[in-house]
Amino acid sequence: MTAQRLTPPQARNSELRGPDFGSYAPDEVTWLLKDLSHIELEADLAVRERRIQAGTAHYAESLPIEYQPGAAYQQLFADTLDDSAQRLAHAVGVVGELIVAERHREPTLVSLARAGTPIGILLRRWLRHVHGWAAPHYTISIVRDRGIDTVALDHITDRHDPTSVVFIDGWTGKGAIQRELTAALDAYARDGGPRLADELAVLADPGFATTTFGTRDDFLIASACLNSTVSGLISRTVLNADHIGHGEFHGAKFYRHLAEHDMSNHFLDVVSAQFDVVRDAVASHVSALDAADRTPTWAGWESVEAIRAEYGLSSVNFVKPGVGETTRVLLRRVPWRVLVRDNDLPEHRHIRILAAERGVPVEVRADLAYSCMGLIKEDS
Structure with missing residues (x-):
């Protein structure tokens, strides 16, 4: 039997829209x-x-x-x-x-x-x-x-x-x-x-x-x-x-x-x-x-596990793969190092600037499954 869902009171909740909350037009989100x-x-x-x-x-x-x-x-x-x-x-x-x-x-x-x-x-x-x-x-x-x-x-x-x-x-x-x-x-x-x-x-x-x-x-x-x-x-x-x-x-x-x-x-x-x-x-x-196989393989997770083990990190949460996640590590976490597959990739110009501004070393790894990865500093 499906459990009955108890819906909590929502009187305190209200939908928020710009410009009162956020800078997007009110009809956009x-x-x-x-x-x-x-x-x-x-x-x-x-x-x-x-x-x-x-x-x-x-x-x-x-x-x-x-x-x-x-x-x-x-x-x-x-x-x-x-x-x-x-x-x-x-x-x-x-x-x-x-x-x-x-x-x-x-x-x-x-x-x-x-x-x-x-x-x-x-x-x-x-x-x-x-x-x-x-x-x-x-x-x-x-x-x-x-x-x-x-x-x-x-x-x-x-x-x-x-x-x-x-x-x-x-x-x-x-x-x-x-x-x-x-x-x-x-x-x-x-x-x-x-x-x-x-x-x-x-x-x-x-x-x-x-x-x-x-x-x-x-x-x-x-x-x-x-x-x-x-x-x-x-x-x-x-x-x-x-x-x-x-x-x-x-x-x-x-x-x-x-x-x-x-x-x-x-x-x-x-x-x-x-x-x-x-x-x-x-x-x-x-x-x-329509003719392509788009089945998820989770290959990314496997490569992250390998990097985690190689660098001695205790959790995959300290490994942030991909250009988007690497950027976020540099913007709002305490980064330890950045791994890149290609040292001169134009799409990594912003990563190189952020890494230099924050004093984070950039290491070239030609074997990366992603174009780059950000590693978070783990307290010892």
Whole structure:
């Protein structure tokens, strides 16, 4: 017998939209988050890292002080975006067409905060531009080792057909969030919630962890280059019992003070301006995928385990594979070293700048399964 699901009270929850929360237009995304902007949650990177590694704090209970790169890096972001916009638009189009063909003709997009949010907006723009469907688009929180925000899931499934729900993220690293999502949705169904499709839709799947992807190349998605200033000025999500009560959404902060540095809507506009340019190529690519074997092999996870053992790290959580994850290590963790397959790859220019700014050694490893990996410093 299926257990009866007890839905917690939701009176304290409200849908959040820009400009009151975040810098995106109000119709582009609905944030199912509790606004914690008034609470001091930031901690020094080194202190925060020590507490997390010591097991005295979970990474989702606080926020890192967001590292703001210098002017040269900011210019590099702009150049990288211009160079990669067409490739990004192509990946968005492929994912959008796969969703319509294989998942649901009128999908409800649910982005995983926060890297999934700009990708979800781009997918919404594609679906509206090509198919005339103004998809509902929500952003919710998922936390490694803690699961997904089931209060937010209840909110969505009470309002939309559960079979239409498609979860969105930017990319897969080793596939940890895909595994977390599968486990969380299994638990949600066991507790009486509707069964939701657990497969992530991502622009890049270098971890070979999903079948709904734009590419499996480990290529740079420009939104990975920055923190909140390319994600609607919203922080990482927070799950802290001091501030999140029973029946409340997970939380996040709106960094209004960074408005002058905000590139969020510029990123969206530059990529979506390429939709008509790539439309024919997308159609040809999706047709070719019909005959391709897209079965997840989880090859990325195996390569991460090998690197973890070789470098004497106690957990795969200290190994962040792929260009997106490596960038995030350099932006908001305490990095130990960076491994690259090619020392002069143009897509790694921003990584070389960040590594130099933070004094992190870069090691060339021609045998890497990914184009690069970031290793987090482990306290001895």
